[in-house]
Amino acid sequence: MSFISLLWVLLLGSLLGLELIGKVPPTLHTPLMSGANAISGITMLAALTLIVKAEGNLPLLIIGSVSLGFALFNVVGGFFVTDRMLAMFSRKSSNKK
Amino acid sequence: MNLPVIIKFIIDLLAVLLLALGIKGLSKVKSARDANRLAAFAMSLSVIGLLSYYLGTSGVTIQSWIWIIIGSIIGSLLGAILAKKVPMTSMPETVALFNGCGGMSSLLVALGVAIFPISNSLENVDFFKSLINEVSISVSIFVGAITFTGSIVAMAKLQGWLSTPGWTQSKGRHFVNIVFAVASLIAFFDLINGNTSSIWLLVVVSSLLGIGVTLPIGGADMPVVISLLNSYSGIAAAAAGFVVDSQLLIVAGAMVGAAGLILTQVMCKGMNRSLVSVLFGGSLSAQSATSSGSGEYTNITSCSVEECALTLEAANKVIIVPGYGLAVAQAQHTLREVTKKLEQNGIEVVYAIHPVAGRMPGHMNVLLAEADVPYEQLKEMDVVNPDFPATDVVLVLGANDVVNPQAKNDSSSPLYGMPVLDVQEARTVFVIKRGMSAGYSGIKNDLFDLPNTSMVFGDAKKVLNDLIGELKDLGVGEK
Numbered sequence: 001m002s003f004i005s006l007l008w009v010l011l012l013g014s015l016l017g018l019e020l021i022g023k024v025p026p027t028l029h030t031p032l033m034s035g036a037n038a039i040s041g042i043t044m045l046a047a048l049t050l051i052v053k054a055e056g057n058l059p060l061l062i063i064g065s066v067s068l069g070f071a072l073f074n075v076v077g078g079f080f081v082t083d084r085m086l087a088m089f090s091r092k093s094s095n096k097k
Numbered sequence: 098m099n100l101p102v103i104i105k106f107i108i109d110l111l112a113v114l115l116l117a118l119g120i121k122g123l124s125k126v127k128s129a130r131d132a133n134r135l136a137a138f139a140m141s142l143s144v145i146g147l148l149s150y151y152l153g154t155s156g157v158t159i160q161s162w163i164w165i166i167i168g169s170i171i172g173s174l175l176g177a178i179l180a181k182k183v184p185m186t187s188m189p190e191t192v193a194l195f196n197g198c199g200g201m202s203s204l205l206v207a208l209g210v211a212i213f214p215i216s217n218s219l220e221n222v223d224f225f226k227s228l229i230n231e232v233s234i235s236v237s238i239f240v241g242a243i244t245f246t247g248s249i250v251a252m253a254k255l256q257g258w259l260s261t262p263g264w265t266q267s268k269g270r271h272f273v274n275i276v277f278a279v280a281s282l283i284a285f286f287d288l289i290n291g292n293t294s295s296i297w298l299l300v301v302v303s304s305l306l307g308i309g310v311t312l313p314i315g316g317a318d319m320p321v322v323i324s325l326l327n328s329y330s331g332i333a334a335a336a337a338g339f340v341v342d343s344q345l346l347i348v349a350g351a352m353v354g355a356a357g358l359i360l361t362q363v364m365c366k367g368m369n370r371s372l373v374s375v376l377f378g379g380s381l382s383a384q385s386a387t388s389s390g391s392g393e394y395t396n397i398t399s400c401s402v403e404e405c406a407l408t409l410e411a412a413n414k415v416i417i418v419p420g421y422g423l424a425v426a427q428a429q430h431t432l433r434e435v436t437k438k439l440e441q442n443g444i445e446v447v448y449a450i451h452p453v454a455g456r457m458p459g460h461m462n463v464l465l466a467e468a469d470v471p472y473e474q475l476k477e478m479d480v481v482n483p484d485f486p487a488t489d490v491v492l493v494l495g496a497n498d499v500v501n502p503q504a505k506n507d508s509s510s511p512l513y514g515m516p517v518l519d520v521q522e523a524r525t526v527f528v529i530k531r532g533m534s535a536g537y538s539g540i541k542n543d544l545f546d547l548p549n550t551s552m553v554f555g556d557a558k559k560v561l562n563d564l565i566g567e568l569k570d571l572g573v574g575e576k
């Protein structure tokens with residue numbers, strides 16, 4: 001990928017992000033923040049790339065692995081915690097007794 | 098284009114699409130939960146795409162697999178455990194912690210590539226390419242470090258591990274932060290000039306900058322800061338995408354960065370604060386204590402829990418205004434017991450939720466949902482405001498600034514213009530509060546002086562427990 005096309009990707013990605021959330025009910029601010037936060041852990045892909053391309057370089061493998069750990073902590077924890085919050089919203093609307 | 102490249106391209110495209118749909122869906126109550134799962138699925142898909150690409154091209158060595166497995170098991174396990182165990186009241190600091198770790202991850206990737214250049218950046222040694230590489234590495238380190246230290250400070254402050262030191266409110270802090278910012282700029286140019294060792298300077302000063310900017314900000318503004326830092330971690334991820342040449346990372350990072358920025362803006366609006374004043378204004382209480390005459394209270398009526406119970410028993414319609422204090426006292430379950438009793442007696446109970454009630458926008462809804470409050474009873478500010486004149490009793494629990502009539506009446510007040518709940522229109526208002534201390538804005542609340550307002554002093558949880566006892570004695574809710 002040339003640098004210029006990567007810049008285009010950046011630009012379009014930002015525009016998409018700006019458009020995606022227009023009106024958010026305040027109820028969802030916290031879950032949305034934590035969900036978006038989990039997605040920002042996408043750096044796990046960069047960490048994976050680092051490990052795969054380390055070619056036996058031990059310090060690099062360790063850095064990559066620690067980085068992967070941090071990213072997955074963010075991703076897994078973020079999605080679980082968001083799900084926990086959202087589960088509470090769906091619970092009372094579904095099982096009204 | 099060979100097969101692995103095509104497959105990866107298609108998977109990446111699909112992942113981006115699903116992530117975008119995920120973020121979109123998260124902004125609607127109905128679809129939010131599915132959208133969150135969709136986004137999680139898209140993330141796993143992206144990992145499968147990347148790994149299958151490497152398996153199909155260069156291959157993945159056993160050694161790499163081992164380190165991948167170690168890192169992912171430890172990270173995922175810790176994340177899952179924390180997510181399951183953490184109480185709902187500590188949600189803001191949990192999000193801050195997760196966010197900080199995302200920033201740390203981007204920082205480490207950039208650091209790793211900077212110290213040990215990976216094979217694909219060695220192939221293209223032309224000047225332009227290496228310049229881009231160094232710029233993106235620097236950005237990734239800079240933003241990643243700020244995200245990490247800023248989030249950790251935010252978390253520590255929300256947990257109460259860290260208070261706002263007095264010296265951070267002086268004007269001198271701007272000077273210190275400017276020094277940090279200039280130092281990181283110097284390190285950045287030094288790095289581009291080929292001096293690799295200045296990377297450590299960059300790491301240190303950008304970390305310090307993250308601390309220096311976050312430390313002076315007051316607890317109530319923290320949610321905005323966390324949301325902003327969340328946006329930063331997206332930017333850090335996009336920068337890391339430039340470092341390792343991944344379009345998927347750039348798109349996803351940019352999306353989160355931009356969406357986070359919008360969310361930050363929305364939150365600021367709800368609190369009637371501008372982003373600039375949140376970031377550079379210091380703690381609001383320190384500011385207003387000097388600027389506005391806080392004034393004395395002249396007409397405070399305090400009453401006992403018993404009186405409060407008697408009035409509640411005679412009411413037809415009750416509106417509860419829960420706030421920060423309720424969240425801190427973790428009294429949402431006790432509150433639910435009180436309202437259950439009232440409902441059993443045929444009293445209509447509604448909760449008025451101010452957009453920034455709780456410790457974070459939307460946090461109050463989560464807390465009340467946890468305590469099994471029916472969703473239909475939670476009313477947003479604009480919906481509930483016309484109802485106050487027809488309401489017999491309003492219970493204000495640990496909320497302060499959001500019920501201050503000054504915001505509507507007094508154009509000289511720092512709160513002026515902030516959307517508030519018009520509780521003073523109700524027949525009787527009970528304010529349950531620890532003492533006469535001001536809200537986080539440090540501004541006198543005119544509501545407390547009104548003739549129809551009575552103060553019930555005490556810890557929210559204790560008062561509510563006493564209230565349950567009194568209601569029991571009155572025979573409310575026992576059929």
